[in-house]
Structure formats: structure tokens, C-alpha cells
Amino acid sequence: MSSRAEIWSKRGPLRTLARRFGLDRRGIAAVEFAFLAPILLVMYFMTMEASQAIETSKKVARLGSMVADLAGQITNSSTKSDLEGIMKLGQTALLPYARSAPTITITGVQLSSAATPTATVAWSRKMVNGTFSQGLAVGSPVQIPPALAIQNTFLIKVDSSLAYQPVLAWVAGGNNALNLTAFNGITMGESYLLRPRTLTKLDCTDC
Template structure:
């Protein structure tokens, strides 16, 4: 075979190669599919995270509002209210919230002080005293009115995305690499409310 024939054969092979498009779509899909799936799961996790963060705030304001509407509280009533706040987070259940209700008394002094009247925390299904009664507590300056009473409601949650929770819940191993960046995201909200019915709200066994 002379050189001209070889060149013609090579050109013909190149034309056949360029004309063959049967596997192009499969190759493109193999490159694009992982990126599309990654974007899909990240978008899903992002939207679920935003929704859960809103529910954390809703749990805090709901618990605080129910307490603010009561003239007197008991430890059992506070526990029931905080359990309602925990239920607000459903169907999310990959981690448990910590809900704290604190009653704050602001003294009638020239320089008022914010003191804990009573405080109760609900975490992992167990209730306990949070802040020590009579101890100083920080309150925003705009709320430091002499001889007043406040209810502070807090909800905190360590958010576990499903892409990390499903990978670590069965093995017990910590997430690594990119998954670790999305693991255990802290979320929290805090609200201050004034009593609706009486000047202050007592709780003898808190």
C-alpha cells in the first residue's frame, strides 16, 4: 500500500470516528450525573436545614409564649410545655433540642440588676434546673426596665444532616472530609417575653 492509500485510509478512519456518536451521550452522562446528584442532595439538605432552623425558633417562642400567659407555673407544667416545643421539630428527629425557660426579675434600683427568679431546662428527655435562683444574668440593655419581670425562652439544637447521620449512625464513626463540614451544625434562638396576666410568674418547685 502506497503512502497516498495509507493517508486516505487514515482520513476515512478519522471521519468514521467523528461520525460515531453512539457513546457520546453515555460519556457525558457519566461526567454530569455525579455533579447533578451532588447538587440535588446539597439543595435538599440546605432546604431541610433552613426549615429545621425555623422550627427551632418556633419551639422557643411557643414555649415562652405559653409560660408568659400563665400566672403561676409548676415544674410539671413547664416540662409539659417544653415537650410541646420539642414536638414542633417533628418529623426531624436525628438529634434532640435543648429548651430552657428562665424567669428574670429586674430590681427596683437606680442601677437595676437582672436576677434569676427560677430556671428550668429540658434536654434528652430529662428536665433539670438551669440557672441558679438569685444569680446575675445578662439581659439586653433595652429590656432593663426597673421593677419588671421577663421570661427568657431558648431553644438550641445540634443539626445533623441526613447525609452525615445515615453514614455515622450505624457504624458509630465520625464523619470525615466534606461530610464533616456539614456535621453537627449548631442552631439556636432566644426570645424575651413579658408576663401577660400578672406582673410576675412564680414557680415554687422549679
Template sequence: MLKASRNKTGIFMRIRDQIEKLAKDQRGVAAIEFAFVVPVLLGLYFMTMEVSQGLEANKKTSRVGVIVGDLITQQQTISRSEIDAIMRVGEAVVQPYNRSSPSVYVTAIRITNESVPKVKVVWSRKLVNGGASNYLAKDSTTTVPAALKVPGSFLIRAEVKLDYKPVLTWSSSEQKTLGLASAFDDIQMDETYHLRPRMSQEIPCGDC
């Protein structure tokens, strides 16, 4: 009976020793910590990358509007082909981003000298998906900010829109697997600038 009790005590001692050894064993801790930390680090990396690329694309979108408007307002007269060429120069500014193309809209605006001034389109062109065409109809009514609605003035409005596509949600197959990440697909970026002619009172376009 005493021998059986000693055997049980010895078994319990061995189990306790094994548990203590296991508790003190640090060989797998680094691997477990690595497994927990890596997904967090990868998530932070991709978030930082996406945010930085998005901010850069937004800056370039603004730059397109400034460049297009500035180049056109330096002309005394302009032609349809010249407007289209300037818009394509602006389109190239967003490179190396190439997941979507910016849409560029240029409109010449005259504000009439009437007691209640009207904001009229003189000519208008657009560049969408690489193709240039007419935009707003001549003599149609448009709008400008109240501060710019000066009777007898002439303005060039440059609008730029970019359908920004994050890298992680670029392809449709990725959208299906990323779940909530697809909610950030097609981020709309747009800028609008109004500028006055620099070299003349107005900038006519004979063939627009």
C-alpha cells in the first residue's frame, strides 16, 4: 500500500517537473510573437503605401488643372487642336500612375455686361479616356463662384477629375477576395480652377 502511494507521488512529481520545464521553455516564443506581429506590420505597410500614393495622385490632379489653365491663359488666340494638345500635356502629369486616366475639361466663359449678368460659354473642350471632343454648348449658361461674377470679364475654367484606383482594389478578382477593401475602390478626386487671360482680354477659338 505504501509502495503504491509512493508511485503515485513519483508520477505527480514527474508531471510537475514536466510542467515547470514547459513553462520555462522559451524556444517557441519568438516564432509565436512573429506570427502575431507580421500581419499587423504588413497591414501598416500597405496602408502607408496606399495613403502616400493617394496623396501624390491628388497633388498631381491639382497640378494638371493648374498647368492646363496656365498654358491656355497665356495664349491670345487658340485653336481646337492646341487646346487638345494642352489637355494631353496635363494628362501626362499623373504618370507613372496609370490605373485610370484623368478627365480634363476646359471652358471659356464670358460674363455679360447686363444689369443682371449672365454667365455664358464661349467655347468648351474635354479630354475623356484619351479622346478629345466638344464639351458644353456655345452660348449655353454655366456658373462661376459669386466672387468671380464680374460683368464684362472673361474666364478660363479648367476642371480635372481622376477616378483613383488603390492598388489593393485594382482588379475585379481582387475586389471579390478583399471584401470591405473594395469599398475604397474608385476614389473620386477633382479640382476646378478659374483663371483670367494674361495676354489679351479674351481668348477666342475659331474652330471650337
């Protein structure tokens, strides 16, 4: 049987190696980076995505404002072609964002002559994914702010919306490359009400 001194003499080199291992700091930076790199990358991409989403939201609002302003500058009665051209032009405000298409609706709103005027749809056109169709039903009621409820006046209402697709979840072809179903669309939207600039009422002859 080995004596206690022999056992301790055999353990000595092991203790020395263990002590050296504990004091060795070579490669510790690489280990720390391996732990921190994923967190830093996630923070970077989330910050980038948030900034892009905020900027796109501003562009959606700018789109609605631009479409309403252009429609309000029409000097004669409008047509479907006029309104559709304005909506096509308006969607360029979203560039370079192109992962989803906006929905734009231009509506002519007529206020009645009653003491408490009611607002109804005179005409309406809608663009969805580049396809045009009838918007709101003619004669249907429209909610407007009380400050704009003036007898026998006319308003142009533009609604713009977008199902924002994060760049981290989607590719150029429109496929959810990472299968992140939680990011299938963040809805952004804005509504604008303006009066025609040169006309008391803007008609649409073939809407």
C-alpha cells in the first residue's frame, strides 16, 4: 500500500496543472466574444429593423398626404383614370421599400345641408396591390371630425395603409424565408381629409 507521502507526491503535478489552468487567461476574450456576439448581433438587427419600420411608417403617412394634395389640385371634374394615376404616383413615396404593396382609397365626401350635417360618400376608388376597384359604397356614411362638419361642403378623404414586412423575415420574392409567422405584417395606416383647392365640389364622372 502506498504511503500518504507517495499519494501526495502523485497529486502534486495534478494540482500544479489545475492551478495553471485556472490562472491561464489565454483565449478568454474569444470565449467572451462567443457568448456576447449573438446578443450584440440581435441588438444590431433589431435596432436596424426598428429604424426601418419607423421610416416606412412616415412614408405611409406622406403617401396619404401627397395623394390627398394632388387630388385637391384637380381643376375640373375627375375621372377614374385621373384618380388611379394619382394613386400610382402616390405609392412611389414608399420607395425604396418594396416588400409589400400599399392600399390606397380616395373618397369624395359630401356634407348635407342639415343643421347638423351628415357626411356621405359621393364617389370612391381603391387600389390594392396595384389593382383598382370601387372603394366605399356611394351614399354610405363617413365619420369626420366635428370641426369639418360644415353644411354643403365637400371633402376629399384619403386612406393609406400598408402591411409592413420586416426585412429579417422576408426576402425579395415575398416568401417568409425564416418562417417567422409573428412578423407576417405590421399594419401601418393614415387618413387625411382635405378640401378641393379650386372647386367647391370635385366630381368623378365615371366612378
